[in-house]
Amino acid sequence: MTSNISKDVLMLMLERMWRIRHFELKLTEMYSAGEVGGVHLYIGEEAVAVGACAAMDDNDYIAGNHRSHGHPIAKGANLKKAMAEIFGRIDGYCKGKGGSMHLADFSVGILGESGIVGSSVPVATGAGLASKLEGKNFVSAVFFGDGASNQGACHEAMNLASVWNLPVLFICENNQYAVTTSYKDTVAVEHISDRAQAYNMPGVLVDGQDAIAMYEATAQAVERARNGEGPTLIEALTYRFEDHSLGLEKIRKSEYREDSEIDEWRMRDPLDLLTKSIVDSGTATQAECDAISAAAHAEVEEAADFARNSPFPDESELYKDMFASEMPVV
Amino acid sequence: MTERMFMQALGMGIAEEMRIDPKVFLMGEDVRASVYGAAAGLHDEFGDDRILNTPLSENGFFGAAVGAAAVGMRPVVETLTSFMWVGMDQLVSQAAKMRYMFGGQATLPVVYRAVMYYGGGSAAHHSDRSYPVFMNIGGLKVVTPGTAADAKGLMKTAIRDNDPVIMFEDGTLLPTRGEVPDDPDFTVPFGVANILREGTDVTVVAIAGSVPHAVAAADEMAAEGVSVEVLDPRTLVPLDKDAILNSVGKTGRLVVADPAAKVCSAASEIMSIVGEEAFWDLQAPMQKAASKQVHIPFSPSLEKLVYPTKYSIVESIKKTMG
Numbered sequence: 001m002t003s004n005i006s007k008d009v010l011m012l013m014l015e016r017m018w019r020i021r022h023f024e025l026k027l028t029e030m031y032s033a034g035e036v037g038g039v040h041l042y043i044g045e046e047a048v049a050v051g052a053c054a055a056m057d058d059n060d061y062i063a064g065n066h067r068s069h070g071h072p073i074a075k076g077a078n079l080k081k082a083m084a085e086i087f088g089r090i091d092g093y094c095k096g097k098g099g100s101m102h103l104a105d106f107s108v109g110i111l112g113e114s115g116i117v118g119s120s121v122p123v124a125t126g127a128g129l130a131s132k133l134e135g136k137n138f139v140s141a142v143f144f145g146d147g148a149s150n151q152g153a154c155h156e157a158m159n160l161a162s163v164w165n166l167p168v169l170f171i172c173e174n175n176q177y178a179v180t181t182s183y184k185d186t187v188a189v190e191h192i193s194d195r196a197q198a199y200n201m202p203g204v205l206v207d208g209q210d211a212i213a214m215y216e217a218t219a220q221a222v223e224r225a226r227n228g229e230g231p232t233l234i235e236a237l238t239y240r241f242e243d244h245s246l247g248l249e250k251i252r253k254s255e256y257r258e259d260s261e262i263d264e265w266r267m268r269d270p271l272d273l274l275t276k277s278i279v280d281s282g283t284a285t286q287a288e289c290d291a292i293s294a295a296a297h298a299e300v301e302e303a304a305d306f307a308r309n310s311p312f313p314d315e316s317e318l319y320k321d322m323f324a325s326e327m328p329v330v
Numbered sequence: 331m332t333e334r335m336f337m338q339a340l341g342m343g344i345a346e347e348m349r350i351d352p353k354v355f356l357m358g359e360d361v362r363a364s365v366y367g368a369a370a371g372l373h374d375e376f377g378d379d380r381i382l383n384t385p386l387s388e389n390g391f392f393g394a395a396v397g398a399a400a401v402g403m404r405p406v407v408e409t410l411t412s413f414m415w416v417g418m419d420q421l422v423s424q425a426a427k428m429r430y431m432f433g434g435q436a437t438l439p440v441v442y443r444a445v446m447y448y449g450g451g452s453a454a455h456h457s458d459r460s461y462p463v464f465m466n467i468g469g470l471k472v473v474t475p476g477t478a479a480d481a482k483g484l485m486k487t488a489i490r491d492n493d494p495v496i497m498f499e500d501g502t503l504l505p506t507r508g509e510v511p512d513d514p515d516f517t518v519p520f521g522v523a524n525i526l527r528e529g530t531d532v533t534v535v536a537i538a539g540s541v542p543h544a545v546a547a548a549d550e551m552a553a554e555g556v557s558v559e560v561l562d563p564r565t566l567v568p569l570d571k572d573a574i575l576n577s578v579g580k581t582g583r584l585v586v587a588d589p590a591a592k593v594c595s596a597a598s599e600i601m602s603i604v605g606e607e608a609f610w611d612l613q614a615p616m617q618k619a620a621s622k623q624v625h626i627p628f629s630p631s632l633e634k635l636v637y638p639t640k641y642s643i644v645e646s647i648k649k650t651m652g
Binding site for chain 2: 061063092093094095096097098102104105106111112114115116119120121122123124125126127128129130131133134140152153156157159160163164320321322323324325327328330
């Protein structure tokens with residue numbers, strides 16, 4: 001694999017992908033130890049958010065979904081605040097009021113993750129509308145899954161963005177299963193990206209395991225958006241290596257994926273693929289790549305300690321943040 | 331002061347705020363042609379970039395308003411109460427909850443203008459009086475102007491407010507007239523009730539389209555020697571609880587006139603507050619003059635039976651007088 005992407009960007013992508021991976025491996029460990037609840041893991045899909053966010057600027061916006069750790073970390077979120085949020089602590093991004101499914105950091109353009117599938121797609125579209133109405137140059141991207149692609153909100157937002165020619169990137173992370181149901185049983189077209197035709201926007205099918213391919217496809221869509229050429233639908237074909245959520249295997253009554261399929265996708269681990277292309281192209285050595293992983297691991301350990309030591313929100317927090325203005329307690 | 335229609339007053343409020351603040355824009359279905367009336371003249375004055383016709387996609391544009399507000403715009407969205415159901419997820423999951431869920435990071439200065447048509451033979455799909463639903467959700471300010479002056483003043487406050495606001499514009503009031511201040515600095519604060527008639531025997535709390543009926547009922551009762559105080563809360567979230575409790579403290583009797591269906595209505599909430607906090611002030615059981623708990627029938631012979639009227643309010647007042 002060759003590319004014209006700078007070493008800085010490649011190493012940044014590797015760093016952020018390792019941050020996500022170690023962050024979630026730590027969550028898995030802490031789930032087993034009873035420290036955190038059954039969160040939704042992004043393991044296997046890291047290249048999608050990281051490749052996309054690396055092609056955006058800090059002042060661009062993103063919104064995401066219930067599988068919510070990958071997007072903020074990809075956009076540059078602080079691991080300590082993210083971890084503390086998952087612990088429900090006051091130092092978390094949302095002071096413990098959002099939890100794992102609702103990480104948000106408005107200061108770096110993360111408009112938040114939505115627990116209702118498809119619900120953040122119109123919201124991200126609105127950020128794009130603001131950019132256009134104010135003559136600004138920022139773009140807005142939304143990450144949603146194959147399941148969300150069937151929601152009316154998603155279709156409505158794509159039509160709206162196209163009709164108004166908005167700088168919006170619709171990034172469908174097709175991990176192929178909505179909980180346990182294959183997209184092949186629920187999506188009427190072969191590829192979700194085919195649906196772009198109906199909204200008169202480009203639809204691009206990308207290998208979601210390949211961070212470089214994601215970066216390049218996103219960079220093109222960003223350029224179109226900034227040039228006033230409107231939205232793009234990117235379908236990143238990917239796979240979640242783990243179950244829908246931690247603990248689901250104890251609840252569900254049957255299998256829905258063949259072991260051979262899982263093994264096959266695990267052979268295409270996005271971290272291995274990016275590391276290999278960095279090393280093979282002579283951009284950096286294996287030792288440099290390993291050092292990035294080790295540093296991310298240390299950062300995650302530090303974040304876990306920070307979260308454990310952060311206090312729970314005080315009772316005085318209960319009514320705060322319902323409204324921006326002072327309101328009587330009812 | 332100029333006498334104006336309620337509907338014109340709403341439009342004046344929007345236009346004045348759009349002149350002051352370039353971040354304010356209006357979007358909705360058929361707003362450029364102002365099919366529902368209150369946006370008349372706005373497209374001529376403000377043009378395509380600030381008056382946006384939307385597709386029939388309530389989830390799409392209700393949510394887009396949230397996103398635009400989250401990054402600093404001040405959208406005003408026109409819709410009908412009956413179409414709000416179509417976009418409920420965006421109103422509830424996003425507009426209402428986003429600020430709290432994200433620990434106060436999101437500030438959402440968005441106004442949803444919900445025109446509330448009923449009473450004109452529009453049948454069940456186009457006659458919703460749904461504000462109690464939104465009182466229950468939390469995170470949304472719920473505004474129900476009862477006079478033309480309040481229509482303008484509350485609209486201006488809503489647009490300047492930094493929280494999501496739903497303005498319920500009562501269709502039965504749109505053609506009514508009243509004195510409206512021309513002063514562009516005139517606003518009406520949220521959470522402050524308006525006493526339309528002072529009285530000493532019975533308090534009638536009247537909401538939205540019930541306000542003129544309550545005033546007419548008070549006038550009729552005055553002729554019979556009963557002194558009725560008419561109080562319009564004007565905003566249901568926040569609710570001017572103190573004004574209601576003070577009035578009941580004075581009169582000892584309460585009627586709540588509410589065009590919403592009676593079960594879990596605004597009236598239910600107000601009566602529950604008075605029951606909890608002012609029970610010993612009451613000299614008689616409280617009365618609810620709300621709409622009947624039925625879907626709105628098309629036939630005028632049936633529809634006229636549903637809503638509170640001057641007569642049903644008078645009847646309720648008489649019940650409290652024993």
